[in-house]
Amino acid sequence: xxxxxxxxxxxxxxxxxxxxxxxxxxxxxxxxxxxxxxxxxxxxxxxxxxxxxxxxxxxxxxxxxxxxxxxxxxxxxxxxxxxxxxxxxxxxxxxxxxxxxxxxxxxxxxxxxxxxxxxxxxxxxxxxxxxxxxxxxxxxxxxxxxxxxxxxxxxxxxxxxxxxxxxxxxxxxxxxxxxxxxxxxxxxxxxxxxxxxxxxxxxxxxxxxxxxxxxxxxxxxxxxxxxxxxxxxxxxxxxxxxxxxxxxxxxxxxxxxxxxxxxxxxxxxxxxxxxxxxxxxxxxxxxxxxxxxxxxxxxxxxxxxxxxxx
Amino acid sequence: xxxxxxxxxxxxxxxxxxxxxxxxxxxxxxxxxxxxxxxxxxxxxxxxxxxxxxxxxxxxxxxxxxxxxxxxxxxxxxxxxxxxxxxxxxxxxxxxxxxxxxxxxxxxxxxxxxxxxxxxxxxxxxxxxxxxxxxxxxxxxxxxxxxxxxxxxxxxxxxxxxxxxxxxxxxxxxxxxxxxxxxxxxxxxxxxxxxxxxxxxxxxxxxxxxxxxxxxxxxxxxxxxxxxxxxxxxxxxxxxxxxxxxxxxxxxxxxxxxxxxxxxxxxxxxxxxxxxxxxxxxxxxxxxxxxxxxxxxxxxxxxxxxxxxxxx
Numbered sequence: 001x002x003x004x005x006x007x008x009x010x011x012x013x014x015x016x017x018x019x020x021x022x023x024x025x026x027x028x029x030x031x032x033x034x035x036x037x038x039x040x041x042x043x044x045x046x047x048x049x050x051x052x053x054x055x056x057x058x059x060x061x062x063x064x065x066x067x068x069x070x071x072x073x074x075x076x077x078x079x080x081x082x083x084x085x086x087x088x089x090x091x092x093x094x095x096x097x098x099x100x101x102x103x104x105x106x107x108x109x110x111x112x113x114x115x116x117x118x119x120x121x122x123x124x125x126x127x128x129x130x131x132x133x134x135x136x137x138x139x140x141x142x143x144x145x146x147x148x149x150x151x152x153x154x155x156x157x158x159x160x161x162x163x164x165x166x167x168x169x170x171x172x173x174x175x176x177x178x179x180x181x182x183x184x185x186x187x188x189x190x191x192x193x194x195x196x197x198x199x200x201x202x203x204x205x206x207x208x209x210x211x212x213x214x215x216x217x218x219x220x221x222x223x224x225x226x227x228x229x230x231x232x233x234x235x236x237x238x239x240x241x242x243x244x245x246x247x248x249x250x251x252x253x254x255x256x257x258x259x260x261x262x263x264x265x266x267x268x269x270x271x272x273x274x275x276x277x278x279x280x281x282x283x284x285x286x287x288x289x290x291x292x293x294x295x296x297x298x299x300x301x302x303x304x305x306x307x308x309x310x
Numbered sequence: 311x312x313x314x315x316x317x318x319x320x321x322x323x324x325x326x327x328x329x330x331x332x333x334x335x336x337x338x339x340x341x342x343x344x345x346x347x348x349x350x351x352x353x354x355x356x357x358x359x360x361x362x363x364x365x366x367x368x369x370x371x372x373x374x375x376x377x378x379x380x381x382x383x384x385x386x387x388x389x390x391x392x393x394x395x396x397x398x399x400x401x402x403x404x405x406x407x408x409x410x411x412x413x414x415x416x417x418x419x420x421x422x423x424x425x426x427x428x429x430x431x432x433x434x435x436x437x438x439x440x441x442x443x444x445x446x447x448x449x450x451x452x453x454x455x456x457x458x459x460x461x462x463x464x465x466x467x468x469x470x471x472x473x474x475x476x477x478x479x480x481x482x483x484x485x486x487x488x489x490x491x492x493x494x495x496x497x498x499x500x501x502x503x504x505x506x507x508x509x510x511x512x513x514x515x516x517x518x519x520x521x522x523x524x525x526x527x528x529x530x531x532x533x534x535x536x537x538x539x540x541x542x543x544x545x546x547x548x549x550x551x552x553x554x555x556x557x558x559x560x561x562x563x564x565x566x567x568x569x570x571x572x573x574x575x576x577x578x579x580x581x582x583x584x585x586x587x588x589x590x591x592x593x594x595x596x597x598x599x600x601x602x603x604x605x606x607x608x609x610x611x612x613x614x615x616x617x618x619x620x621x622x
């Protein structure tokens with residue numbers, strides 16, 4: 001703060017300088033905002049313009065009848081349905097794997113950890129949050145190589161492995177949001193519950209978790225979005241361009257983000273490219289929708305407990 | 311799990327709830343440790359190798375037996391730093407537009423003012439939404455929007471350092487703005503009553519007082535942005551051209567460590583090339599771990615005293 005006061009004092013004898021300096025800053029910041037919004041607007045408009053017209057039944061299923069395609073009775077050759085189904089399976093499986101360790105670890109950090117354990121585990125979670133997604137994929141790849149060399153010679157990259165690596169990727173999101181939601185529960189409420197004689201576990205189960213549920217949900221939805229959009233992890237852990245509907249935990253699979261990348265790299269015709277535009281728009285809408293839902297939940301939660309009033 | 315059992319005894323509780331939490335924390339931490347152990351164990355033999363075929367060399371010609379990945383390391387660093395140089399000032403400027411919004415302007419009327427407020431309301435919302443845009447969508451759109459512009463303006467193929475850095479800047483921007491906002495907004499809030507009474511505007515308070523006193527938060531956000539830029543795979547893969555060289559200018563292609571890893575696994579060049587894959591992964595892991603540890607230290611130093619917590 002001492003430096004702050006010094007600069008404050010230094011600024012005061014030269015008000016004219018300050019008056020001349022800040023309009024520039026004002027202008028620059030406004031310019032930056034307009035430029036950014038312009039860039040984003042161009043991007044969304046471009047995707048809508050190119051991807052909007054192809055957004056129909058044919059984009060999903062191609063020439064195959066819808067019901068047959070959904071049930072997997074007939075393969076879909078020129079639609080993105082297999083990729084979409086693969087992404088949905090991947091996301092759900094990831095969530096199943098990450099939910100317990102993520103929320104549990106968040107609860108542990110917020111409620112049970114001592115100061116030392118908190119610092120250590122908090123640092124570990126921060127480091128995990130900074131690990132690039134492709135290194136997560138590499139981890140899965142090394143696990144398969146290890147299994148092949150040791151006791152499972154026919155192990156191969158598959159849906160389950162990709163989900164496990166994605167679960168590791170979204171773990172920090174879940175942990176941090178659970179922890180923050182619990183730590184934001186007002187002190188009065190904790191005191192009240194303790195004064196009423198509830199045991200620690202009962203307080204957690206009947207007061208803290210229900211109160212923090214909205215915040216935790218928003219973390220879960222963020223994790224969903226993150227696992228739906230990530231491409232680098234699945235590139236190393238078993239995604240392929242043509243697999244049909246995912247056949248099981250041990251099978252290769254298709255996924256929406258990889259389909260976009262693959263078409264961009266290898267497209268032969270304008271129809272294929274149009275499909276990539278449609279797929280991008282679908283992925284963008286999916287991720288954006290999840291994000292909006294999460295931020296609505298989180299802001300409602302914050303408004304409810306702002307100032308410690310219920 | 312003996313560690314968690316003793317911890318449970320210390321807290322005086324041995325019922326099911328805490329045990330589940332300990333178990334969950336144990337699983338999560340085991341995952342982290344396993345990740346580091348596996349990647350480093352596979353990378354060590356690659357780093358040990360000397361002479362021809364060593365990974366710490368400046369030439370990548372897999373068919374002649376040269377597996378050097380130093381050009382990719384240089385490319386990653388260069389690309390991340392250029393993206394940061396673009397995005398960090400932009401984030402500071404955006405923050406200058408977002409943070410000092412007070413109720414002061416609300417009473418005044420006028421079409422221009424209303425339009426400006428609409429823009430100011432739109433900005434935080436847009437930045438929140440930007441965090442959700444999938445990387446592959448950025449890359450895909452930039453391939454058809456940005457690269458033709460670069461190709462026409464500067465020549466070459468359009469797949470170069472400049473295109474990749476521009477889009478990467480867009481990718482790391484929202485995260486940095488949100489970190490800065492979380493760190494600086496409470497400081498500005500605390501200064502506001504006194505500072506406004508002295509006759510400063512909110513923007514002046516932010517620029518002259520809050521920014522100089524919050525250098526660590528600003529630096530931490532830069533480190534986080536750098537880590538994010540180093541770790542991204544799809545944008546360099548789609549936009550940077552993937553030539554295994556150290557770029558000499560803005561319009562030259564480059565290959566990053568991440569793109570290299572994706573390309574090697576896609577093409578399966580052979581056994582020795584896999585070694586470079588693990589080495590690249592370990593290098594990335596090292597750089598990003600350093601960045602996040604440093605960012606964490608800085609962020610903690612700059613915290614003005616965390617609120618005391620209730621524990622029973």
